[in-house]
Amino acid sequence: MGVEEFDFAHAPEHERRDLYEVLAASEAEELREAAPYEHQITGWQSPNDLGFGPARFAVAREGEQIVGYVSARVTEEAANDHIALVYIVVLPEFRRRGIGTALLHALPSLMPGRTVAECWNVYEGTAGEHFAAARGLRIVTSMTRQRLNVTELPEIGEVPAGYELVTWTGRTPDEFAQVCVDGLNAMSDAPFGDTALDSAGYTVDRLRREESNVLDAGGDRWVVLALRGREIAGLTIVERGPGDPATAEQLHTVVVPAHRGRGLGMVLKARMLHELTGVEVIFTRTSSGNEHMLRVNHALGYRDLYTYLAVQAKS
Ligand SMILES: CC(C)(COP(=O)(O)OP(=O)(O)OC[C@H]1O[C@@H](n2cnc3c(N)ncnc32)[C@H](O)[C@@H]1OP(=O)(O)O)[C@@H](O)C(=O)NCCC(=O)NCCS
The missing domain is CATH 3.40.630.30 (Gcn5-related N-acetyltransferase (GNAT))
Structure with missing residues (x-):
């Protein structure tokens, strides 16, 4: 060999x-x-x-x-x-x-x-988990994979007083680029265990590059923002890669700390489902410890598929 x-x-x-x-x-x-x-x-x-x-x-x-x-x-x-x-x-x-x-x-x-290698696809109880343990890779977090079959659309529910929703597909309009970045950077307190991945650390340039990655390849990207005046309160993003128009991935959802506890996460995600065109199946991944987000997803009809681990080696 x-x-x-x-x-x-x-x-x-x-x-x-x-x-x-x-x-x-x-x-x-x-x-x-x-x-x-x-x-x-x-x-x-x-x-x-x-x-x-x-x-x-x-x-x-x-x-x-x-x-x-x-x-x-x-x-x-x-x-x-x-x-x-x-x-x-x-x-x-x-x-x-x-x-x-x-x-x-x-x-x-x-x-x-x-200096850091992370593997985010180790399934609990499998050879991969045993191998990781035997070779000194450290478990840094546990994630839940969920799937929604889009059959009937949920009620969007009332947008809390003082907030408005803004939606678009494709590239972020210039006027919303900075508020999007501010919203994405509010993810820094999301529970992702001890990963070395920085899921925040956004700049407008990085946002633009990530958009180009999917759009230039022929994919789609949908965004729903919650604003209070000119201030970002929350956002959610869904992407669809090229090649399989029926399947999309629900990515980041964040509600900025000062605006939590008002049901915005649910409203954002429910509204998102009304924006998607041609999507029959949506997958998402959420930290297994993020009970709030898991609950929102269950209420929208997502079903848990499996739990997986992220493991890490540092040199
Ligand atoms: C994980 C994987 C790549 C290991 O490949 P492999 O060629 O069997 O690994 P090795 O032979 O080098 O195993 C090294 C050690 O890991 C441990 N190990 C590997 N598979 C194991 C199993 N099924 N049960 C218990 N221990 C296991 C053992 O300690 C083994 O040493 P030993 O055979 O001398 O006892 C393989 O099982 C796989 O492809 N799994 C699915 C993909 C996956 O989960 N990848 C995540 C990798 S982090």
Whole structure:
């Protein structure tokens, strides 16, 4: 068995497919379904929804066959330029032979200059959790994945007195860019455990880059803002990648501390559901400790799918 870097951009089609098959076999083993091939390939080549760049890979081979890979995404954004988001996966029939460990050792070359690696896809009670523990990776948080089948739309409910909702699709109008940034930066107190990820640290430039990542790739982005006068009270954002118009991801929802306790989170998210066009399924992820947000999502019809862990290694 050997481990080598894998030049995804120039890899022949059959090798890309082998890479995908490693992921699909592992997902199937844990009774999840991998994204369809084309979506996964596009996803690997595109920045993720936190603005981390395309995935870089090293693969483990037995002879010619790809039997496992490690992927890493890094970002140049100052808030997160010390961290890589990583994933290691080995074909089920090749496990417990040290391949996962060899891939872990190949990681530094994929994340030059970064000192923290975090993996956000470790499912509780699986081989991944045991492997992480055996190799000294620390659990930093637990997340709940939820899904909403959009059948009937919820009542939006009354917007609390003194507040107004503003919505748009696509790029943020210039007049709202700074208030959006202020709202996103109010996420700094969201309960994400001990992650090194800075989910705040927004600037207008970063906001614009994140918008471009999804819009330039042919995706969509919806925003609902709650304002009190000119001041931001809360916001919620949904994105839809290119390729699957029926499925979207509910991303950040934040209510600024001074405006909490008035039901704005519910109103924002309910209103969002009325804005989306053509979306049949929405996924979201929430910290398992964020009881308030989980409750809001349940009230909107989201169902819990599974819990997963984020684990971390620091050099
Ligand atoms: C996690 C994963 C990559 C490990 O790959 P692997 O090639 O089996 O890993 P290794 O053989 O190097 O295992 C190293 C050690 O981890 C521990 N370990 C790995 N799998 C384990 C399991 N199923 N149960 C208990 N311990 C396990 C053991 O201590 C093992 O050493 P040992 O075999 O000498 O006892 C593989 O199980 C996988 O692809 N899982 C699904 C993807 C995933 O969860 N990735 C998250 C990685 S952080």
